[in-house]
Amino acid sequence: MLLLLPLSAALGWSLSPVQHSISFARPLSRVRRHGPSNDCLLGNRYTAAQTADRCSAEGVASRCRSTPAAPSMTASSNLKGFDEFVRTNPLTDRFAVKDFHHVEFICGDAKSLAAHWCLALGMQPVAHSNLMTGNKHYASHVISSGSVRFVLTAPYSSSASAKASEGTHAPSADGKHAESEWEPSTLPNPSHSADEMHAFFAKHGVSACAVGVHVEDAAVAYEQAVAAGAVSRTSPRSSPDGDCVVSEVLLYGDTVLRFVSGEAVEESSSHFLPGYVASLPRSSARTFGIERIDHLVGNVPKLEQTRQYLETLSGFHEFAEFTADDVGTVDSGLNSVVLASNNENVLLPLNEPTHGSKRKSQILTYLEQHNGPGVQHIALKTDDIFGTIRAIREMHAQGGGLELMDPPRPQYYATLRDRLGHDVLSAEQASACESLGILADADEQGVLLQIFTKPVGDRSTLFFEIIQRVGCTIDPETGAETAQRPGCGGFGKGNFRELFRAIEEYETRAGINIVDEVDQKK
Known part of the structure; x- marks a missing residue:
């Protein structure tokens, strides 16, 4: 049995009531699973839906003009889902x-x-x-x-x-x-x-x-x-x-x-x-600690064709997959697959809509609002999500920032530590998550902290995700300290219900996810 220190001790998280900053003393080697099921946990499995629109792609007259294909109402049939998918890295990139x-x-x-x-x-x-x-x-x-x-x-x-x-x-x-x-x-x-x-x-x-x-x-x-x-x-x-x-x-x-x-x-x-x-830098500019692009998500009407197209042209391998059953939302659904380069620094999730639910899938509303496939969101990685989100919220309060999605319901935080394990988040860290609207999830190797912005423009399309990954810095073979492995802590499967509920409620208030007669017939 693997004996773990509490995450707060193992990682040296230090939370000030004012700053909510995170510092790291030493890396986490492994995070134990808790709870009777895998519903909240992401190990080496994820759900993938693969929506492609190669036919539409080949019809593009130029890279900034095309005639969008009608969104497909059929979900991908080749996905195994979270519980059956096993991640491997065949090192098949066609180019470095x-x-x-x-x-x-x-x-x-x-x-x-x-x-x-x-x-x-x-x-x-x-x-x-x-x-x-x-x-x-x-x-x-x-x-x-x-x-x-x-x-x-x-x-x-x-x-x-x-x-x-x-x-x-x-x-x-x-x-x-x-x-x-x-x-x-x-x-x-x-x-x-x-x-x-x-x-x-x-x-x-x-x-x-x-x-x-x-x-x-x-x-x-x-x-x-x-x-x-x-x-x-x-x-x-x-x-x-x-x-x-x-x-x-x-x-x-x-x-x-x-x-x-x-x-x-x-x-x-x-x-x-x-x-x-x-360009000249901004004088006395404040930085929020955003370090790199973690992953970039595309929405497409048909997942399988797009996945095959991208896998074939690049040699990228499947890194994760989720089906609508894994996502677990009530009013809408999606399928998703994550493609990765050999070094797994480039992660390209793809989403497709599912149909037959009470509300339009958020992926379908994106395709309608965007007039076709495109980049849905970009996950921006920080080493101190508490400090980053505090800065974003302060800037928004001053009228110059981005608005974040509504926080999860109180019961989410009431059960958070029980779901993840009391050695994963301290009471103080869980409280900081609640005060800032940050969601947390974990897999066998690390922890994921995440939050979405609302759409950055007038259309309900592009948005950002702010994330922090904790752990995955110990080589499982040698025990030596290494750079953090990509995808550490997963992609937030345990948070899908709350994240997508917030998006569904936002789109319901905007009146853009109502299923009409045409949708019902598809």
Whole structure:
């Protein structure tokens, strides 16, 4: 039997009634399971639903325009569910993947949204490209916190962009961007089209148009992916000095998977990518402790096709899966699968809606509000979730932040320590979770603390998740201390009911999850 210290002692958590900060004294080796069932626990199993819309993907005329396919009303049939799924890592990547590099969002005004997210999430301006740097086609602002990089991009007028394009090269006849070199001095991303970006924003609202992944070689990644059936969006482009290569293939819907490599992509680069100019940091800016992108979740109408498409193009393996039965919500449901790179630094969960419930699945309302598949949320990892959430709540109270989802019901916290085990959370830690609306879950190796924001824009689509993972820093074979293993503590299966209840109630108040006659017939 494994003898454990209480988590508060094992990890050295120190909670001040004012700061609610967390510090770590030494790593957790293993967390014991408690309770009569696995309902609250995530070990090496998860539920996966795999929704893909390859048919819709192949019909995309350009990476920012497509005709959305009608959402499917059929759940994936190949999922085993939480209790049957066993995680393995076959190391099958087709190309060497390092980590998430950035996420680019199309919006209406990049400067104002970048400023808002800097305030709301404690991020810093890093780089920009706009009229003042010679870019006549779009404005782009890069903000960061830790290794998280968000690129906020807004197109200028189509007529001004067209005039600026006179005499320059254009996309190839098939709608793909195929030039092998570009001059990034004034235009960091020549594959961007003002017309396409306007169409993207009109269709989706504020939404992720590109998920940037740092790879060993962006040209090789593109060649391997396309050879395996990936839909090409931008063939490899190399900057004149060869310090950056960028390529793109379709991810899902109108979102691309952007491969980046080269010296300019390394974290030491202060200007983000070629063509961007360094921005002045905010004076006396407050950071909220956000360190990295933990995972990035996509919503699609049909899971199985998308899973097969992404697994085939990338070689990523299945890391976790959940079915509607695992989720356990009352009024709606979803299926979900998590895909991972060899090193498991890049985690890409996929969700599909289920049907026949009292309310529309939150995934279906997303697909309707977003007009097709896209990035639902991005999980941002912190080493001190109490401090991070306190800062986010304080900024929101001052009128400059993001609103967090309503907290769980009181009974959730009344049974939290019994459910997880009294050696997992101390009474003080559980009280801090309750006061800040943070949810907690655990698996056999670690603890997950999490909370969702409400949608960041007018549409009920994109939102953020703030998480902290505790534990998984001891090698089970050698007992040596290691870097924290990805996915430590799971994905919050024990919290699904409360998390999704909050989303369901939000969408019910908004009146967007009512099942109509058309839905009932599907």
